[in-house]
Amino acid sequence: MIGLSHATVRFGARTVVDRLSFSVPIGRSLAILGPNGRGKTTALRAMLGFQRLHAGSRTAPSIVGYVPQVSVNNQRLRAIDIAVMGRAAHLGLFRQPGDEDYAVARTALNRTGAAGYAEQPFDRLSGGERQLVLLARALATGSEVLVLDEPAAALDLHNQERLLVLLESLRQERHKAIVFTTHDPNHALAAADDALLMMPDGSALFGPVAETVAPAHLERLYGVPMRTVELSGPAGALHRAVLPAFAGARAG
Amino acid sequence: MSEGLAARNGIPGGTPTWTRTTLVFAALLALLAVSLLVSLCAGRFGVPVTRALALIWQGLTDPSAPMQAMDERIVLLVRVPRVVLAALAGGGLAVCGAALQGVFRNPLVSPDILGISQGAALGGALAIMLGIWGFPLIAMVFVAGMVALVLVGFLARVSGRTETVTVILSGLVVSSVFAAVVSLLQFVADPETSLPAIVYWLMGSFSSATWERVLIASPGLILGAALLWSLRFRLNVLALDEAEAKSLGVRTERERWLIFALVAVIVGSQVAVSGIIGWIGIVIPHAARLLVGHDHRVMLPASILLGAAFTTIIDTLARTATAAEIPLGVITALVGAPIFAVLLRRHYRERSDR
Numbered sequence: 001m002i003g004l005s006h007a008t009v010r011f012g013a014r015t016v017v018d019r020l021s022f023s024v025p026i027g028r029s030l031a032i033l034g035p036n037g038r039g040k041t042t043a044l045r046a047m048l049g050f051q052r053l054h055a056g057s058r059t060a061p062s063i064v065g066y067v068p069q070v071s072v073n074n075q076r077l078r079a080i081d082i083a084v085m086g087r088a089a090h091l092g093l094f095r096q097p098g099d100e101d102y103a104v105a106r107t108a109l110n111r112t113g114a115a116g117y118a119e120q121p122f123d124r125l126s127g128g129e130r131q132l133v134l135l136a137r138a139l140a141t142g143s144e145v146l147v148l149d150e151p152a153a154a155l156d157l158h159n160q161e162r163l164l165v166l167l168e169s170l171r172q173e174r175h176k177a178i179v180f181t182t183h184d185p186n187h188a189l190a191a192a193d194d195a196l197l198m199m200p201d202g203s204a205l206f207g208p209v210a211e212t213v214a215p216a217h218l219e220r221l222y223g224v225p226m227r228t229v230e231l232s233g234p235a236g237a238l239h240r241a242v243l244p245a246f247a248g249a250r251a252g
Numbered sequence: 253m254s255e256g257l258a259a260r261n262g263i264p265g266g267t268p269t270w271t272r273t274t275l276v277f278a279a280l281l282a283l284l285a286v287s288l289l290v291s292l293c294a295g296r297f298g299v300p301v302t303r304a305l306a307l308i309w310q311g312l313t314d315p316s317a318p319m320q321a322m323d324e325r326i327v328l329l330v331r332v333p334r335v336v337l338a339a340l341a342g343g344g345l346a347v348c349g350a351a352l353q354g355v356f357r358n359p360l361v362s363p364d365i366l367g368i369s370q371g372a373a374l375g376g377a378l379a380i381m382l383g384i385w386g387f388p389l390i391a392m393v394f395v396a397g398m399v400a401l402v403l404v405g406f407l408a409r410v411s412g413r414t415e416t417v418t419v420i421l422s423g424l425v426v427s428s429v430f431a432a433v434v435s436l437l438q439f440v441a442d443p444e445t446s447l448p449a450i451v452y453w454l455m456g457s458f459s460s461a462t463w464e465r466v467l468i469a470s471p472g473l474i475l476g477a478a479l480l481w482s483l484r485f486r487l488n489v490l491a492l493d494e495a496e497a498k499s500l501g502v503r504t505e506r507e508r509w510l511i512f513a514l515v516a517v518i519v520g521s522q523v524a525v526s527g528i529i530g531w532i533g534i535v536i537p538h539a540a541r542l543l544v545g546h547d548h549r550v551m552l553p554a555s556i557l558l559g560a561a562f563t564t565i566i567d568t569l570a571r572t573a574t575a576a577e578i579p580l581g582v583i584t585a586l587v588g589a590p591i592f593a594v595l596l597r598r599h600y601r602e603r604s605d606r
Contacts, residue, residue: 085492
């Protein structure tokens with residue numbers, strides 16, 4: 001389980017997160033939605049304990065599988081050596097990862113579909129490939145909680161699809177509590193049970209995706225008229241999608 | 253099959269470049285062996301290689317035998333301790349630089365930046381002025397180095413957190429203050445006796461190496477380097493972004509200070525017996541990185557071997573190039589500074605290309 005309870009974070013006089021409460025039990029996925037600069041990342045950092053709370057409390061296991069938006073790493077290491085770092089907490093200070101740890105890392109890379117470039121230098125991989133390696137590292141921690149900071153922000157549509165399919169399959173297994181932030185409400189529809197909408201006025205809306213990711217709430221969230229459409233997927237099943245009805249668009 | 257081969261390389265999980273890494277390590281070991289041997293034989297009193305090896309064998313198998321021959325005394329009492337000390341100090345300084353560059357996520361830092369070198373210098377200068385030699389001098393050097401480190405720690409800790417930039421700037425501040433006090437000590441030192449000793453010691457040299465000094469410095473150098481080496485995988489994780497490292501279960505701040513303390517032990521031990529020797533901690537890890545890559549698990553041992561060989565070679569040059577011995581610190585600066593300048597330019601060019 002991971003979450004915040006009446007958490008408040010201030011930067012100077014500005015209150016970025018105001019008495020925010022939500023929780024994600026094992027087996028559920030949460031998407032945090034909000035406009036830029038509204039404090040999605042701050043809420044995430046507060047939840048992980050990287051950001052001091054001025055009030056309230058957080059719940060989190062000691063080890064969390066965390067996937068940063070970008071990995072700032074000036075070391076040239078192989079992807080497998082990045083993934084095996086997920087084992088660091090199990091190894092302690094002075095021990096080195098052994099064959100067993102590498103086996104765990106390989107399994108994780110297989111799970112995320114990144115095994116094909118396990119031996120390649122991490123810093124030479126594309127943004128999408130790196131994301132999958134970092135997700136593998138998070139899985140290799142063995143933590144029941146996965147936290148992803150804007151996992152799809154830098155990805156093209158194909159890689160977004162790959163990532164969402166992966167997140168959805170992890171959700172279906174119901175073994176983990178998953179939290180991710182995103183700009184796109186469709187990501188919440190694709191891979192989350194619950195959504196947390198961080199409104200521009202400082203309030204927040206937390207609840208099941210079916211209730212929260214709805215045009216009325218999203219219009220309040222983004223200040224843009226939103227419409228729900230039904231689309232048939234490749235297998236014929238109907239998918240719900242939300243689209244912005246931007247002003248000025250008069251195509252056709 | 254490939255797993256087995258890779259395991260021999262020390263890193264499990266299959267390394268396609270294991271042959272290259274193994275070759276590099278073999279070459280580094282050979283370089284170290286040759287440089288040690290050359291250093292034993294070269295000098296004003298030349299000793300043939302076979303004779304030097306025979307003398308060492310004799311010294312190892314029968315250490316209590318009385319020394320009669322001139323070359324025996326020179327090799328066993330002067331050159332061997334000197335070579336051992338140079339190799340240990342060089343390996344120690346190099347591994348310190350490698351570890352600090354990982355912790356600071358910045359390839360341009362070195363042991364000097366934590367203020368440890370200047371702190372140790374002040375301790376040593378003070379000891380020389382007070383006429384203290386031997387073990388008490390080492391103790392003063394070490395304590396002063398640690399004091400500098402703790403001062404940097406206090407300065408750098410702002411509202412409960414330590415940022416990399418504040419550590420580097422605090423190191424600069426503390427170094428300047430300690431350097432100023434060292435200058436003051438030189439100003440008031442007796443120009444007949446203690447001043448030359450302080451000046452020569454500050455320039456760094458292994459010329460005063462004795463077995464006693466080897467015994468004094470080696471515990472700190474060997475233990476410190478061994479502990480840093482055992483932290484090699486942890487250093488990979490510590491070199492990540494702060495939040496990433498924390499999420500992987502690393503107590504970043506505490507572990508960083510553990511590494512700083514180990515660096516202080518190594519640098520303190522080295523400065524105590526051979527004065528200030530700069531540049532090795534910054535140039536060698538770079539060369540090691542070019543040879544074996546960035547993974548600390550291979551980069552740290554490569555730095556140790558290369559640092560030991562490089563320092564031995566430089567020390568041999570220092571005492572054989574001219575009739576009078578050139579202070580070692582002068583040569584490392586003359587060799588190291590241009591290399592550093594090239595690295596610096598390349599580092600920032602690479603950055604701006606991104």
